Amino acid sequence: MTSASKDRVVIFDTTLRDGEQCPGATMTLEEKLQVADLLDEMGVDIIEAGFPIASNGDFEAVSLIAERVKNAVVAGLARAAFGDIDRAGEAVKKARRPRIHTFLSTSPVHMKHKLQKSPEEVLEMVIAQVKRARNLVDDVEWSAEDGTRTEHDFLCRCVEEAIKAGATTINIPDTVGYSAPDEYRSLFRMVRERVPNSDKAIFSVHCHNDLGMAVANSIAGVEGGARQIECTINGIGERAGNAALEEIVMAIKTRNDIFPFECGVKNEMLMRASRVVSAVTSFPVQYNKAIVGRNAFAHESGIHQDGMLKNTQTYEIMTPESVGVSKTSLVMGKHSGRNAFRDKLQTLGYSLSDNQIQDAFVRFKELADRKKEIFDEDIESLVDENLAGARDRMKVLSLLVVAGTIKEQIATLTLDIDGAHRTVQSTGNGPVDATFNAIKALAPHDAVLELYQVHAVTAGTDAQAEVSVRLTADSRTFTGKGADPDTLVASAKAYLSALNKLMARGDRLHAQAAE
Structure with a gap:
């Protein structure tokens, strides 16, 4: 590794894998391809496209992404089982630069309660899984799941054997968001100093945000010698999420005086990426989110406005244009x-x-x-x-609702279903219930409504209502959003958005069964 390459930080995006595991963030195949194309265009070094063994749909998505990505490495995730590793290898084999990312728990609590195996048995599994993956591809990443709660001596043994077996990247993740920056920085320094063959692999950080320190920990890990950062757009991911890609990129670029590293992501595309991922997952970005939040470059205070008028640097440490926002x-x-x-x-x-x-x-x-x-x-x-909604099977054509304190709540709804117009009239305990009952009458299903949420897109009594709906069926969650100045119309659109996703999945399952 040259001195110049030591300052290069590789960005590993796992929005399509760890991000999609976030409850309610399931994407269609078309949406995954859209996100993958965008990540490749914006200069992400590695795209973790999915978990191929998880389902036929995940395998198909990883395979198609592997075929179409032009520049980035395409990785598939695999557990220590040979079947997982072989499936991942099959999914990424057509990539220009394929990688298998395989992992195994190494902490005492995971080995005892999750794996129910001894440290020696786990060490043998590490060697076997890395060798299996290396027989399929030249680029193998091995992760010590729950690495920050792993005993140091055992962690060093596992890392050394993984590198000997052929791992080219070693990931020590903060799987449960437990670590703190000084601790995480020291962990990487310790492992790299104690493992004799550590110079033969790139070390990686993967931090969760359970204590709100994912980005800080990621940067600290790089200061400790890691040169790959695993992250997601908007910080989506399991539980409290992952380190946010946009925050990491702009921390490095804005404070390059104290973080003297380089990364190849085009920061001018960060806002665009944030909006695309928010749209396809139906996960809104909080207003005060760093870098890409609605208020990130907004100033309402009179004192702040006065300072901004005199010199923008008084209250802005980066320009809106640098992340793709126009003034x-x-x-x-x-x-x-x-x-x-x-x-x-x-x-x-x-x-x-x-x-x-x-x-x-x-x-x-x-x-x-x-x-x-x-x-x-x-x-x-x-x-x-x-x-x-461009490819949705069902769309709202018209909705008339009678509500109030005197008459019964009645909804008359007309839908376009596969090109045919169908109308029904239903009653309910309130106008929203009546509207949703009408949809169920036209499109019978067994999904359970888990969430119904309304908020105004902007201020004022004529503001658009934006409605979020979450449906659950067969242990899978589908989220939809709808917007309209009429709250009931927005509600119908949101419910149909989620229902269209549910039915699209059903169509794919039927097609797979027929094949």
């Missing part, structure tokens, strides 16, 4: 033309076809006739909804 804001309304609308879409990071722009423009005009002021969030909401 210029066109005021959009019903008198705006198509060219101004197209420019606004480009400013917001969308790249749409002419037909998609026309469809979005028609919906924008309809919204502008009902709403006094159009905000960027309104446009994002209607475009994201239009993109998500």
Whole structure:
């Protein structure tokens, strides 16, 4: 490893694997391909495309991503079982640069209660699994699951044997978000000093955010000698999530004076990536989220505004343009033309076809006739909804609801189902219940409603309502979002969004069974 390469930090994105394991974040095949293409375009070094043994759908997604990715390494995850490793090797074999990422628990609590194996048995499994993977691909990553709670002597033994067996990358993850920066930094220094063949592999960090220190721990691990960071867009992932890719990239680029490392991610694409992942997972980004949150470059305080007018550096340590946010804001309304609308879409990071722009423009005009002021969030909401619903089997054509204190709540709903228009009238305990009962009457299903949530996209009584719905069926969760100035229409759209995902999965399962 040259002195120049030592300062290069490799970005390993696991949005499509660890990120998708987050409850409710399941993506369709088309959505996974869209995210993979974007990650490759923005310069991510390694894309962990999925867990091939988990399902036929995951295997198919990893295989297709492996075929189409042009620059990045494509990795498939595998447990210590040979069947897992062989399946991962089969999934990534057509990649230009394939990798198998295999892992095994090494902490006392995991070995005793999860694996029910002795340390010696685990060590033998480490050697066997790495050798098996190395017979299939030249690039093998081995992870010591729950590494931060592993006894140091045993961790060093496992790392040494994994490298001897052929591992090219060694990941010591903070699987449960337990570690702190000084502790994690010292752990990497200790392992690299004590393991005699440590110079033969790249060390990697993988931090969860259970104590809110995932990004800080990741940077600390790099200071300790790691040169690969595993992270996700928007920090999505199991439990409290993973280290956020956008925060890591901008920490390195903004404070390069104290973090003298390099990474190849195009930071101008960070906001675009955040919006795409938020749209396909139906996971909103919190307003005060670092780098990509709605308020990250917003200033309301009079003191702050005065400082910003005099010099932007008074309250901004990075420019909005550096992460893909434009300072210029066109005021959009019903008198705006198509060219101004197209420019606004480009400013917001969308790249749409002419037909998609026309469809979005028609919906924008309809919204502008009902709403006094159009905000960027309104446009994002209607475009994201239009993109998500382009391939849906069911769409809302019309909804009429009778509600109040006197009459029974009645919903009359017309849906487009596979091109056919169907209408039904249903009652319920309130207008939302009546609306959802109408959908069930037109599209019978056994899914359970786990979440119904409403919030206003912007301020004002004419604000669009954005509704999130979560349905559960057969132990799988499907989340949908819908937006409309009418809360009930937004509710129907959100319910159908989740239901379309559920039915799309059912169609794939039926097709696989038929094959």
